[in-house]
Amino acid sequence: MAILQLRDVSKSYGQGARRVEALREVTLDVERGEVVALEGPSGSGKTTLLALAGALLTPTSGEIRVDGDDITRYGARARTRYRRDRVGFVFQGSNMVPFLTARENLLLVADFGDADRPALRRRADELLDQLGLTAVRDQIATSLSGGERQRVAIARALMRDPALLLVDEPTASLNLELGTRVVDALLGEVHQRDKACIMVTHDDRMARRADRLVGIRDGRVLTDTPLR
Amino acid sequence: MLALTEIRRRKLQFGFVTGVVALIAYLIIMVTGLGLGLYDAAGTALLNLNGDHLAYAANSNLSVIRSRLTEADVAEVRALPAADRATPIGYVAAVVEYAPGETDTAAIIGVVPGAFSEPAVVEGGPLGGPADILIDRTWARLGDTRVGDTLALPIGFQTRDFTVAGIVDQGYFFFQPAMYVDIAAWRELNFPGDPAQRPAASLVLLQGRDLDGLRGEGWRIVTKEDGFNNIEGVQAQQSTVDALRYMGLLIGAMVIGVFFYVITLQKVSLLGILKAIGAPGLYLVVQGLLQVLIVCVIGAALAVGLALLTKATVLSSGAIPITFTNGAMTVSSISVVIAGVVGSLLSARQVASVDPIIAMQQQ
Numbered sequence: 360m361a362i363l364q365l366r367d368v369s370k371s372y373g374q375g376a377r378r379v380e381a382l383r384e385v386t387l388d389v390e391r392g393e394v395v396a397l398e399g400p401s402g403s404g405k406t407t408l409l410a411l412a413g414a415l416l417t418p419t420s421g422e423i424r425v426d427g428d429d430i431t432r433y434g435a436r437a438r439t440r441y442r443r444d445r446v447g448f449v450f451q452g453s454n455m456v457p458f459l460t461a462r463e464n465l466l467l468v469a470d471f472g473d474a475d476r477p478a479l480r481r482r483a484d485e486l487l488d489q490l491g492l493t494a495v496r497d498q499i500a501t502s503l504s505g506g507e508r509q510r511v512a513i514a515r516a517l518m519r520d521p522a523l524l525l526v527d528e529p530t531a532s533l534n535l536e537l538g539t540r541v542v543d544a545l546l547g548e549v550h551q552r553d554k555a556c557i558m559v560t561h562d563d564r565m566a567r568r569a570d571r572l573v574g575i576r577d578g579r580v581l582t583d584t585p586l587r
Numbered sequence: 588m589l590a591l592t593e594i595r596r597r598k599l600q601f602g603f604v605t606g607v608v609a610l611i612a613y614l615i616i617m618v619t620g621l622g623l624g625l626y627d628a629a630g631t632a633l634l635n636l637n638g639d640h641l642a643y644a645a646n647s648n649l650s651v652i653r654s655r656l657t658e659a660d661v662a663e664v665r666a667l668p669a670a671d672r673a674t675p676i677g678y679v680a681a682v683v684e685y686a687p688g689e690t691d692t693a694a695i696i697g698v699v700p701g702a703f704s705e706p707a708v709v710e711g712g713p714l715g716g717p718a719d720i721l722i723d724r725t726w727a728r729l730g731d732t733r734v735g736d737t738l739a740l741p742i743g744f745q746t747r748d749f750t751v752a753g754i755v756d757q758g759y760f761f762f763q764p765a766m767y768v769d770i771a772a773w774r775e776l777n778f779p780g781d782p783a784q785r786p787a788a789s790l791v792l793l794q795g796r797d798l799d800g801l802r803g804e805g806w807r808i809v810t811k812e813d814g815f816n817n818i819e820g821v822q823a824q825q826s827t828v829d830a831l832r833y834m835g836l837l838i839g840a841m842v843i844g845v846f847f848y849v850i851t852l853q854k855v856s857l858l859g860i861l862k863a864i865g866a867p868g869l870y871l872v873v874q875g876l877l878q879v880l881i882v883c884v885i886g887a888a889l890a891v892g893l894a895l896l897t898k899a900t901v902l903s904s905g906a907i908p909i910t911f912t913n914g915a916m917t918v919s920s921i922s923v924v925i926a927g928v929v930g931s932l933l934s935a936r937q938v939a940s941v942d943p944i945i946a947m948q949q950q
Binding site: 406448459463 | 588589593596597856857860862863865867943944
């Protein structure tokens with residue numbers, strides 16, 4: 360069974376003449392071990408799809424299932440727990456807590472409840488090592504380079520070992536070499552640990568490294584191309 | 588802990604807010620101290636009298652200055668069955684010469700030597716004769732007067748020398764240090780003319796129950812506390828000081844509230860990200876309130892230290908009537924902390940209402 364299933368999902372903003380249809384009856388499955396790149400022009404609905412899968416938004420209609428659970432029925436607390444435990448977000452521009460060190464940014468999730476702190480500390484050190492960040496683990500986030508920040512963001516998203524990664528423009532502020540390293544780190548984690556990932560990107564070179572390329576225009580899925 | 592780490596790493600920002608809180612708390616502690624000092628100066632000598640009720644002249648409107656009781660009034664009050672003990676006392680303000688050419692005003696209180704109205708001495712002895720005087724320790728300190736020294740008090744156009752028999756710890760009356768003389772001497776000081784025209788006392792101090800509200804033709808009895816509250820200006824003065832204090836707390840709450848609201852607005856995107864990665868709203872609200880609490884507690888503690896330093900330096904002369912008590916400083920500090928937390932509730936509401944979708948809109 361696909362880890363993420365979207366069935367006839369629509370999302371609109373505003374009302375009356377100002378109503379905007381961001382997504383229109385989108386149906387999409389994402390399997391474990393699969394990286395799906397979402398590409399499309401600005402305003403096509405990519406970020407809305409990501410936000411819906413991450414329970415940051417609720418759809419106007421349709422059904423979103425993660426591991427069989429319909430997350431559109433979740434209340435506020437359940438959505439918070441879902442984001443904390445089952446989804447890993449990597450935002451554009453990394454979005455670190457600026458006054459924390461790289462390691463503290465990872466350990467932040469331990470403060471959000473239900474945490475085995477010693478295990479999370481071990482996990483943080485392990486991820487920092489895997490992503491080549493051990494040397495900068497005690498540096499304040501604002502003093503890290505763009506690539507380091509983005510890798511810390513990936514590490515943070517993986518802290519609770521979520522099955523689903525939602526990644527928004529991970530290479531937007533990076534040069535090609537750094538961008539490739541960041542995306543490769545992400546792909547490695549998904550393939551090795553049997554996770555699933557949806558990655559929004561404008562960069563065709565990065566999109567081509569994914570397992571599938573889904574093209575969105577005007578809120579509709581127009582193309583769905585396997586790349587592997 | 589996110590709240591503590593942020594304070595530790597952003598010392599300048601939080602140090603600035605803490606400094607502002609400290610100044611507000613300092614202002615409130617000083618105003619409270621001024622209120623207590625003025626309260627003391629208004630009439631602790633009256634409150635410290637060893638009785639629970641006072642008889643005033645019926646037509647005095649409970650003014651110690653205007654109250655004049657006749658011998659008959661005093662005798663009538665003394666004969667009341669409810670009065671366990673009663674003794675006349677007198678009051679007059681006088682300019683006292685404590686060194687050649689050096690004068691200051693004092694509250695001269697006439698008491699019957701040996702009666703329960705005569706205060707206990709902390710140094711020296713009690714009133715031994717009509718030329719003896721007991722002085723409050725505040726006067727002893729200000730005028731460097733000692734037991735055995737002579738003070739000149741005016742009687743008509745003349746002065747009479749009184750010998751300091753002892754030092755008492757009774758405080759002020761009408762903002763002047765209290766001094767105690769034989770009530771016979773008080774009558775001469777206050778009414779130097781025809782002895783037959785002299786009133787017997789200003790008030791009668793009483794001990795007993797069910798005396799409050801009793802009236803005679805020329806007198807009426809109230810509790811000592813009512814008598815104190817009717818001292819000219821006391822109510823207006825305390826109301827003014829209270830208004831200043833409450834205004835200070837209100838301004839403090841608003842300033843602290845605005846500071847933290849601005850800090851919260853600056854962090855809206857960060858709060859959105861934290862919520863997006865699973866931070867519960869309650870966790871973030873608690874972190875915010877914890878920061879307010881820490882800043883206010885440190886600010887209040889700094890203010891207490893500053894107030895004590897001020898007391899030890901600027902106010903050491905005793906010229907300004909500011910009194911610090913542990914209780915008043917504790918209450919003022921806690922009030923500032925509570926005002927700060929209340930003021931920051933708007934920020935807490937803002938934190939709780941941040942939508943995690945903001946995290947996706949940072950591009």
